[in-house]
Amino acid sequence: MAVNPPSPRLPPYLALRAFEAAARHQSFARAAEELCVTPAAVAAQVKVLEQWLGVSLFDRHSQGLSLTPQAQRALPALAAAIDQLGQAVQTLRSETGGQQLHVAALPALAQLWLTPRLPALQQALPRLQLSLSALEAPPNFSREAYDLALFYAPRLSKGCQRIVLAQDALLPVCSPALLRTGPAPELAEQTLLHDSVWNTDWARWLKASNRSDVPARAGPRFSLYSMALQAALDGQGVLMGRASLVAAARAEGRLVAPWGDPVPLPETIDLLVPTARAGQDLTQALVRALQHLSDPARQG
Incomplete structure (x- = not known):
């Protein structure tokens, strides 16, 4: 009998991570979306x-x-255990990351709100190295290596602070091209x-503005807000704009707003800061x- 026998080996972390995600979602496909791999890769790791x-x-069955x-x-x-490991890694990154920050943002906010501010941000913080990723939903800071997130977030997300940046x-x-023949048409x-994501925005504005004469759901839909915005800029129709996202185009005269007053959104533009990062200089x-x-x- 060996005096110092080898310690039993743990299973591969990738296999544990794939199983945990698949078990939590009860789906290989949804686990694959979270882990940015294919469902087949998740199934292989579980195997x-x-x-x-x-x-x-x-238990695998038809349902x-x-x-x-x-x-x-x-x-x-x-x-x-996976959450604790993620939190430990986040703490380590926050203490050794230097001047680098990884920011996740909603695609529309990344392109139309944050990117125009980057030159001024770089001027204010010249040593800052900012990495920007577009995500459709706020990250899980316990699982994903992001330092900050920028989203429309009316509720406090778990494990982070919420800082309101803008109403x-x-x-x-x-486009002004629609108004060239005279005053604003009906x-x-x-x-x-x-x-297609903010598909209730027209209904919200029409209800608040008492405009029952306009069919709220008529018209084409776009999977990205930037595509709908470009269609408006090209004179293809009227977009229900979010004021913060169309501000630059309005300031440049490429968009106009001749139909009534703005209606406040309950959702604010928020910076989400994980607890481990909140106190960092x-x-x-x-x-x-x-x-x-x-x-x-x-x-x-």
């Missing part, structure tokens, strides 16, 4: 773990997946342009700079 354990972790009793009992502790409002906008006669400097660049008085 690796099952072979290592010598048991099945999922999808269900956890075995053993897997159900193990999942809470495994999920907590926003809805108002119909169009809104009910125009082609309405819609963003660089984070605080970036928050102050963004608050300054968001000041309506400064915008003129």
Whole structure:
């Protein structure tokens, strides 16, 4: 018998991570979306773990997946361990990351709100190295290596602070080309342009403005707000603009808003700061700079 026998090896982390995501979502496809891999890759990693354990972790059937009793009992502790590991890595990054920050942002906010402010931000913080990624939903800071996030976020997200940067409002906008023949034409006669995610924006504005004469859901839909905005700039119709996102085009005279007053949005533009990052000097400097660049008085 060996005096110092080798310690039993743990299963591969990738296999554990794939199983935890698949078990939490009850789906290989949704786990693959979270992990940015293919469903086949998730299934292969789960198979690796099952072979290592010598048991099945999922019952596979025509309706999808269900956890075995053993897997159900193990999942809470495994999920907590992965969260703790993610938080430890975030703390390590925050203490050793230097002047680099990784920011996740909603695509429309990244392109139309943050990017125009980057030159002024770089001038205010010349040593800052900013990495920007477009995401459709706020990241899980316990699992994903982002330092900050920029989203329309009416609620406080778990594990982070919420800092309101700007209020926003809805108002119909169009190209000046639609007005060349005289005063603003009847809104009910125009082609309405819609963003497919913010698909209630027209209904919100019309209800608040007491405009029952305009069909709220008529008109083409676009999967990206930037595409709907470009259609409006090209004179293809009237977009229900979010004031913060169309501000630059209006200031340049490429869009006008001749149909009524803005209607405030309940959702604010928020900076989400993970708890591990909140006290860091660089984070605080970036928050102050963004608050300054968001000041309506400064915008003129």
